[in-house]
Amino acid sequence: MPLVIVPTPIGNLEDITLRALRELRAADVIACEDTRRTLRLLNYFGIKKELLSCHEHNERRRVETICALLEKGRRVALVSDAGTPGLSDPGAAAARAAAAQGFEVDVLPGANALLPALLLSGASMESFFFAGFLKGKSGEKRKRLEEISRLPDTLVFYVAPHRLMEELAFIASVLGDRRAALVREISKVHQETIRGTLLGICDTMPQEKIRGEFVCVVEGAEGKTMEEASWREEAAAMAQSGERTKNIAAALAEKYGVQRNAVKRFIIENFNGEA
Secondary structure (H helix, E strand, O other): OOOEOOOOOOOOHOOHHHHHHHHHOOOOEEEOOOOHHHHHHHHHHHOEEEEEOOOOOHHHHHHHHHHHHOOOOOEEEEEEOOEEEOOOOOOHHHHHHHOOOOOOOOEEOOOOOOOHHHHHHHHOOOEEEEEEEEOOHHHHHHHHHHHHHHOOOOOEEOOOHHHHHHHHHHHHHHHOOOEEEEEEEEOOOOEEEEEEEHHHHHHHHHHHHHHOOOOEEEOOHHHHHHHHHHHHHHHHHOOOOOOOHHHHHHHHHHOOOHHHHHHHHHHHHOOOOOO
């Protein structure tokens, strides 16, 4: 029997496919990230099945259980809380292990936050790089961002709401204040796309909107304008000459149309500037 990877809705429950419902009904066991979340979905569609928890903290142990079930001829469906398992969610390890042990693995197409966010952002989709969640300590995150900083591809990040402002500012400190779009609550009642620059979004984002799921789409290296490179070079030269931060910000805001706060952040983070 196969292991079937089944995407589930990220918002509106009607986003589930007929095939996904058929596979959930046909499964002997459903491995899921959170049994409570999956149970609500199954109850909505009148499906009753045996559930097996498989989340980031126990996935390695559950891989053995899932493969043992497959060995016994049981049909296993694998879901995450929302979207496609394995895409910044548990599931990839189970799929790899099942395939490595010779079991059939099938993956259904379906819901994810990545592609809707790219389309909603208006950014180039000719080539993009999915960075997912930035993991590790600040040094590890910085190294990761530096590795992808020169890519011409559109960059896509998943961002947790409780770290939103901190993460956007951190990304900007490494990549520069690039054009970006922040997409929140995809396929839900309060879906919204906020466009601007990384630091501009930080400056204008209302606190009451910092909830739910976020996808941040950032322009690639080729998209950085000559004006941005110029103001940064000029800001660096002025800061190194001893000019006060607020004076630099005022001068460059008038000359280049860049936000004063963006200039101030750049100087403070790179030259320990003072007001």
